[in-house]
Amino acid sequence: MKNKTVKRRASDSHRQHAKFWQLRLYVMDQTLKSVIAFSNLKKMCENHLKGRYRITVIDLVDQPHLAKGDQILAVPTVVRKLPKPVQTIIGDLSDLEPVLVGLDLRAAP
Amino acid sequence: MKNNGHKLTSPASLLPKCRTGIQGLDEITAGGLPRGRPTLVCGGAGCGKTLLATEFLVRGAVQFGEPGVFMAFEETEAELKANVASLGFDLAGLVRRKKIAIDYVHIEPGEVMESGEYDLEGLFVRLNHAIDAIGAKRVVLDTLEALFACLPNEGILRAELRRLFRWLKDKGVTAVITAERGREQMTRHGLEEYVSDCVILLDHRVNDQIATRHLRVVKYRGAMHGTNEFPFLIGNEGISVLPITSLGLNHKISAERIATGIPRLDAMLGGRGFFRGSSILLTGTPGTGKTIVGANFAQAACRRGERVLFFSFEESPNQIIRNMHSIGLRLEALVKRGLLRFHSARPSLYGLEMHLATMFKEIAAFQPRVVVVDPITSLMDAGTDSESKAMVTRLIDYLKAGQVTSLFTSLTQGGHVLQQSEMAMSSLMDSWLLLQDLEGNGERNRVLYVLKARGMAHSNQVREFLISDRGIDLVDAYIGPSGVLTGAARVAQTAREKAEALAGQQEAARRQRELKRKRATLEQQIAALRSEHEASAEELRQIDEQVGTQTRLLTTERTELGRLRQADVLVAAGARSNPKLKNGN
Numbered sequence: 001m002k003n004k005t006v007k008r009r010a011s012d013s014h015r016q017h018a019k020f021w022q023l024r025l026y027v028m029d030q031t032l033k034s035v036i037a038f039s040n041l042k043k044m045c046e047n048h049l050k051g052r053y054r055i056t057v058i059d060l061v062d063q064p065h066l067a068k069g070d071q072i073l074a075v076p077t078v079v080r081k082l083p084k085p086v087q088t089i090i091g092d093l094s095d096l097e098p099v100l101v102g103l104d105l106r107a108a109p
Numbered sequence: 110m111k112n113n114g115h116k117l118t119s120p121a122s123l124l125p126k127c128r129t130g131i132q133g134l135d136e137i138t139a140g141g142l143p144r145g146r147p148t149l150v151c152g153g154a155g156c157g158k159t160l161l162a163t164e165f166l167v168r169g170a171v172q173f174g175e176p177g178v179f180m181a182f183e184e185t186e187a188e189l190k191a192n193v194a195s196l197g198f199d200l201a202g203l204v205r206r207k208k209i210a211i212d213y214v215h216i217e218p219g220e221v222m223e224s225g226e227y228d229l230e231g232l233f234v235r236l237n238h239a240i241d242a243i244g245a246k247r248v249v250l251d252t253l254e255a256l257f258a259c260l261p262n263e264g265i266l267r268a269e270l271r272r273l274f275r276w277l278k279d280k281g282v283t284a285v286i287t288a289e290r291g292r293e294q295m296t297r298h299g300l301e302e303y304v305s306d307c308v309i310l311l312d313h314r315v316n317d318q319i320a321t322r323h324l325r326v327v328k329y330r331g332a333m334h335g336t337n338e339f340p341f342l343i344g345n346e347g348i349s350v351l352p353i354t355s356l357g358l359n360h361k362i363s364a365e366r367i368a369t370g371i372p373r374l375d376a377m378l379g380g381r382g383f384f385r386g387s388s389i390l391l392t393g394t395p396g397t398g399k400t401i402v403g404a405n406f407a408q409a410a411c412r413r414g415e416r417v418l419f420f421s422f423e424e425s426p427n428q429i430i431r432n433m434h435s436i437g438l439r440l441e442a443l444v445k446r447g448l449l450r451f452h453s454a455r456p457s458l459y460g461l462e463m464h465l466a467t468m469f470k471e472i473a474a475f476q477p478r479v480v481v482v483d484p485i486t487s488l489m490d491a492g493t494d495s496e497s498k499a500m501v502t503r504l505i506d507y508l509k510a511g512q513v514t515s516l517f518t519s520l521t522q523g524g525h526v527l528q529q530s531e532m533a534m535s536s537l538m539d540s541w542l543l544l545q546d547l548e549g550n551g552e553r554n555r556v557l558y559v560l561k562a563r564g565m566a567h568s569n570q571v572r573e574f575l576i577s578d579r580g581i582d583l584v585d586a587y588i589g590p591s592g593v594l595t596g597a598a599r600v601a602q603t604a605r606e607k608a609e610a611l612a613g614q615q616e617a618a619r620r621q622r623e624l625k626r627k628r629a630t631l632e633q634q635i636a637a638l639r640s641e642h643e644a645s646a647e648e649l650r651q652i653d654e655q656v657g658t659q660t661r662l663l664t665t666e667r668t669e670l671g672r673l674r675q676a677d678v679l680v681a682a683g684a685r686s687n688p689k690l691k692n693g694n
Contacts, residue, residue: 028230037225060231064238071215072231074260087220090260094225102222 021045021053021103022082028075029061033092037076040093048105080104124331127175127247127283130168131161133350137326137335142307147274147284149304151296152311157322157343158287160196161311162249163189164347165285167198169247170208177247178239178282179211182255186211196347210239216259223261229269233276240282248277248284254298274303295327306330312338316493319460324350340496342462344470351462351503362386363512367479370409371402373583374542377559377568383540384564385478386512388505390534392519393544397555398576399518400424402544403481404433404440405581406516411448415478418471419451422487426451437580450475456487461500464488469507480508485517485534498534505537539563544574547595554596556586573599 025041027034038057045053060067060075070079074090080103089102100106126140135141142148142165152158166177181189189211190200203209212235240248253270260266277284286304288296295301301308308328314321324341326334341350366381375382383389393399407417421429429451430440443449452471454464472480482488482504489497501517508515519534535541541560546553555574559567572583573595587594587602594602 026231028234033226033228040225060234064234067231067235067238068212072235073214073216073229073256074227074232075230075234076227077231085220087222088216089222089224091223091225091227096224098222098224102224 019052019083021049021080022056023053023103024056024058024070024079024081026058026060026067026070026072026075026077026079029059034076036094037078037092040099041078044093044096044099044103048100048103078102126332127169128173129165130172131164131348131350132346133339133341134324134348137324137339137350138307138329139333139335142283142285143329143332144283145278145281146306147277147286147304148307148309149286149288149296149301150309150311151288151290151301153290153313156290156311156313157341157348158311159184159189159251160193160343161309161348162251162285162287163193163198163200164196166209166247166249167193167200167203168347170203175246176208176210176243177249178236178243178245179209179249179251180236180239181211181213182215182250182252184251185213185215196343196345198347207243210243210245212236212239214255216256218259221259227262227265229266229273232269233273237280240280246282248282249287250284251287252289253286254288254296254300257298270300271303311341319457321460321462321496340460340462342460342466344463344466346470349466351465361512367413367514368409369402370405370407370412371581371583373572374557377570377572377583378540378562379565379567381565383514383562385514386509387514387539387563388509388537389514389516389540389542390519390538391516391542391544392521394521394546397544397546398574398581399520399544400429400483401433401436401438401576401581402542403483403516403518404429404438407449407479407481408438408440408443410479410514411443411446414448416447416475417443417449417479417481418475418477419449420468420471420480420482421451421453422456422482422484424483425453435578436576437578450477456490461488461496465500465504468504472508472511472513478513480513480515481518482515483518484520486520501534502537535561547593550596550598552596554599556593556595557583 023041023045025038027037038055041055045055058066060072066072070077070088072079076090076092078089078093078099080087080089083104087102087104089099091098093099097106125144126138126142127144128135128141129138150158150161163179166179169175169177179189184192186204190204193200200209200211204211214232214235236248239245256266256270257263274284274286286300288298288300290310291297291299295308295310305328307326307330310325310327312323312325314323322341322343323338325338326336339350341348363385365385366383367385368375368382369378391399391402403419407419410417419426419429424432426444430444433440440449444451450471452468454467456464458464485501489501505515517534517538538561540562543558543560545556545558547556555576557572557574559569561567571586571588571593573586575582575584584599587599
């Protein structure tokens, strides 16, 4: 995956500079939790990372073998593949604070 | 070791069992773990939880054709493979052949952020995927509790674990879940709440500096099980539990007799020695020659072409060989011919169970007909009384099942002839020889008794036990008015008796001579008398003749006189009457 250079400087964090967010969302079927998680993630990315992110949704019902690779236990799970290091956020992402920290949009409290 | 001749299966059990294949565990649980249900295995660090779980899977795949999934939360696949390779489990090969699937679940506690609601569907998916991929019948989760460290939301976790166990049951797999022992409860996070079918507790205790592992089936819903604590050990063939209480008394019995290597001892034992497959106890104070009797027995067996395994817990093999050489036993040649094998180990080297397992393994490998354990007492010191008795019971049962004749020497302290341990052991033994020191007259002498010999007439006599450079000999001890005499006293007594006998002989000869002389004298007297008698007879004859002559002369004279006086008529009458006159004179 190519790392696109983005000119716009981040207003709230220097860590966002020159980065591309590659995210994977693991879900099971179209459950309520899955749907909520996806919309929460999408909203978050649109707000903070517009144009600099890509979300891959993996449905474990169709691809169960992929769960092993990213050490998925909980569903839903967001794995931040980029920027490094890999970070995992589990849950439907309804609590914003850990998601912002997890996506490296804000320093850990 | 596998065939102890008795399999415990409860006929009334309706609960389907899943055999673990682990030595002894199936006996305790009367056939294995509950099939299609989860079993909790808990214990502290280093108890062998992971090993038990792994063996369950490996044996399932190898022996029972049931593939298994190993979900590891603590060790990586490579680590697991390496760990059990030393036990001869080819985990890597089984994984390649799709008999076992390993899924390493790893979460760095710091990597995970929690945000809102979630469930553990991912875990279910992975497990389900692995089970379906190889058609697994067995599942191991080792150690599920690691999740508690990674997932902060305990409420969700507990709910999901409950669901997981339910799911495992629905899936119909036999699962083993390992868990750390908790301080006040069985597991640190109370997993026993969820796994209610079977709980096995492992324990590692140190007693007198010797560590022993124990296994206990705490709970087994719907089935009979042994409730005791059973010692188990991890040998180089995996786990083996030693269920002492499950052993039976149904050995095959042989009527064959085998010689002891000491002819006089055979004679004491009804003339033909011990029964094959019997257990013999040889007790004695230090230096009474227990090892020598054992070595003799071993040599006698080797000469019959039988293999002998000699367990020595005091001396090294070379030392025994050297020492026995001094009494004329050439053991080295037997060792070279492969008939005799020594196994020496210090009793304190490891715990009783390990000793027992090592002995079992040696016996299974060498297949001896005769086993000598010298001495069993120093081995028994390695454990508590009840432990060691249980161990001896198990050893004897094992040997008897294989019709192996066993000789155990037992060291007793001076003074007390019978120790408590021996009283306990004696009931297990078929024959019991006692070697004893008799002290007196400034020396110690060895004597031997046969205390008991089941099933054969045996001598009640004490025998003196002599050790010379030609070997062992038994001689009759002198039993006289002053008690049993041995050694120099016996020799002195014999000499005294000899002298007495000699004196008696001499006395008899003297009297004989005297009588002869007396007879000779008498005979001389008889001869003298006889000659006197003959002389008298001669004299008498002479007198008779004289008288006759005189009569004749007288008659002649008278006739002459008559003729002279011409008295012819009177001559005839006088000639007739004259002798009468003579007789009347």
